[in-house]
Amino acid sequence: MSFRRDTIYALSSGGLPSGVAVVRISGGAAFEACTALVGTVPEARQATLLTIRARNNEFLDNALVLSFPGPRSFTGEDCVELHCHGGKAVVHAVLAELDGIPGLRHADAGEFSRRAFENGKLDLVEVEGLADLIAAETEMQRRLAAEQSSGGLSALYMGWADRLTNARAMIEAELDFADEDDVPGSVASTIWADMRLLATEMEHHLDRARAGEIIRDGLKIVIAGPPNAGKSSLMNALARRDVAIVTDIAGTTRDVLHIDLDLGGYNVRIYDTAGLRETDEVVEREGIRRALKVMDSADLILFLEEIGTTSVPRMADDGVPKLRIGTKLDRHRDLPRSDHDLCISVQTGEGMDELLGRILDEVRRYAPAESLAIPSRIRHVENLRKSLTYIHGALASVTVDLDLRAEELRLAASYLGKITGRVDVENLLDVIFSEFCIGK
Ligand SMILES: Nc1nc2c(c(=O)[nH]1)N(C=O)[C@@H](CNc1ccc(C(=O)N[C@@H](CCC(=O)O)C(=O)O)cc1)CN2
Ligand SMILES: Nc1nc2c(ncn2[C@@H]2O[C@H](COP(=O)(O)OP(=O)(O)OP(=O)(O)O)[C@@H](O)[C@H]2O)c(=O)[nH]1
Numbered sequence: 001m002s003f004r005r006d007t008i009y010a011l012s013s014g015g016l017p018s019g020v021a022v023v024r025i026s027g028g029a030a031f032e033a034c035t036a037l038v039g040t041v042p043e044a045r046q047a048t049l050l051t052i053r054a055r056n057n058e059f060l061d062n063a064l065v066l067s068f069p070g071p072r073s074f075t076g077e078d079c080v081e082l083h084c085h086g087g088k089a090v091v092h093a094v095l096a097e098l099d100g101i102p103g104l105r106h107a108d109a110g111e112f113s114r115r116a117f118e119n120g121k122l123d124l125v126e127v128e129g130l131a132d133l134i135a136a137e138t139e140m141q142r143r144l145a146a147e148q149s150s151g152g153l154s155a156l157y158m159g160w161a162d163r164l165t166n167a168r169a170m171i172e173a174e175l176d177f178a179d180e181d182d183v184p185g186s187v188a189s190t191i192w193a194d195m196r197l198l199a200t201e202m203e204h205h206l207d208r209a210r211a212g213e214i215i216r217d218g219l220k221i222v223i224a225g226p227p228n229a230g231k232s233s234l235m236n237a238l239a240r241r242d243v244a245i246v247t248d249i250a251g252t253t254r255d256v257l258h259i260d261l262d263l264g265g266y267n268v269r270i271y272d273t274a275g276l277r278e279t280d281e282v283v284e285r286e287g288i289r290r291a292l293k294v295m296d297s298a299d300l301i302l303f304l305e306e307i308g309t310t311s312v313p314r315m316a317d318d319g320v321p322k323l324r325i326g327t328k329l330d331r332h333r334d335l336p337r338s339d340h341d342l343c344i345s346v347q348t349g350e351g352m353d354e355l356l357g358r359i360l361d362e363v364r365r366y367a368p369a370e371s372l373a374i375p376s377r378i379r380h381v382e383n384l385r386k387s388l389t390y391i392h393g394a395l396a397s398v399t400v401d402l403d404l405r406a407e408e409l410r411l412a413a414s415y416l417g418k419i420t421g422r423v424d425v426e427n428l429l430d431v432i433f434s435e436f437c438i439g440k
């Protein structure tokens with residue numbers, strides 16, 4: 001790096017107290033700080049038991065200390081890790097000691113990763129994946145984030161960008177050496193065949209964006225239906241705790257409440273809503289307005305009605321998948337089979353496993369657990385779409401000059417570069433010379 005910047009430190013492990021707490025230091029003064037605290041810098045990447053002392057020589061802790069000389073470290077800078085005992089006062093004393101060293105300051109949120117990015121250790125997709133990995137609560141979220149943070153997705157995008165660069169290189173070669181005999185005549189057919197293939201691959205990848213979004217952000221399931229149908233009772237049963245107020249008074253729920261469930265490794269967010277009916281009561285009307293609004297953005301609606309009651313207006317067929325659920329089965333065993341998709345009783349638990357199974361089927365339909373090298377963020381999707389638009393443009397403009405079509409391929413690659421943040425300084429000549437033997 002051409003300038004020396006602050007050396008930063010922070011507690012990198014979680015809440016205190018804990019068995020062990022990891023304090024990380026990164027930057028040009030990390031090794032000086034290490035020497036100030038433990039008297040030495042241990043051999044690179046070798047956990048070494050050392051005593052941390054305050055400036056007045058007071059014993060603070062026995063800690064395992066690691067040093068990572070840059071650029072072979074997480075951030076690419078000199079890094080030190082102090083693996084201390086995880087007591088609050090222990091960690092605070094160590095942090096206070098670091099704070100007293102000139103040139104050191106506490107790190108901002110994400111600052112270690114930011115430095116890793118700036119030093120080329122991680123690209124943007126990996127940084128985002130790392131953030132998702134740390135936030136992951138379900139198995140599918142973990143798998144999606146793992147694919148992204150470990151470079152799987154980046155490799156895919158960079159591979160695509162390379163193909164675009166390659167195609168441009170071929171076009172340049174064709175333009176520059178068109179009048180020479182020993183250069184492959186028309187490379188056009190192979191280039192454009194590969195670009196068509198690339199467009200198809202990108203389209204398939206984009207088709208899975210919805211799955212990525214659902215795995216990352218959760219499937220949105222709304223419990224709706226007439227008052228007293230048992231919506232809040234179902235919500236509580238799913239949550240296994242008393243989240244929502246349940247009474248036998250119609251119109252109990254007003255606000256939209258939600259819980260997050262881990263269903264077969266998928267994150268699903270379930271909303272309880274106000275019962276739908278005509279009413280002049282102001283508060284209830286507002287509740288119903290909110291219910292309708294959240295239903296609009298649902299991925300799945302569980303439409304509940306008590307078995308034997310013919311409810312309110314049938315739901316519009318607006319394309320949102322719906323499960324019609326008959327409730328309070330314990331009370332209505334004698335009634336003929338209703339036209340519900342399934343019947344439940346939260347009192348006896350009947351039908352609950354079936355319901356969970358049906359919900360899981362729905363999530364899996366949206367987001368099958370195949371390869372998770374899929375886009376998970378709008379940012380990726382938008383750049384991929386733009387890139388694809390330029391590839392389509394280049395493919396379509398057959399009558400246009402080759403160099404204009406090459407320009408469209410350059411733009412397509414630049415949008416892929418924006419996703420990873422690695423705007424490569426590509427050297428077209430290198431590619432050309434590695435592909436052709438022009439001077440043969
Ligand atoms: N103690 C500790 N555990 C940790 C981390 C850490 O920083 N410290 N990690 C933090 O996220 C994760 C592991 N990820 C890491 C990624 C790269 C490097 C690193 O030093 N990379 C260097 C050297 C590689 C090598 O020695 O082969 C490099 O990329 O040049 C360290 C940890 C999870 N566990
Ligand atoms: N027997 C029986 N009663 C139930 C069952 N589920 C709910 N109830 C009762 O039905 C009444 C209404 O339940 P809620 O869960 O509050 O109904 P809701 O659909 O949320 O009603 P609103 O919030 O007013 O729209 C309560 O008295 C519940 O105890 C069930 O499976 N069996």
Ligand SMILES: [Mg+2]
Binds near residue numbers: 246273274275
């Ligand atoms: Mg309710």
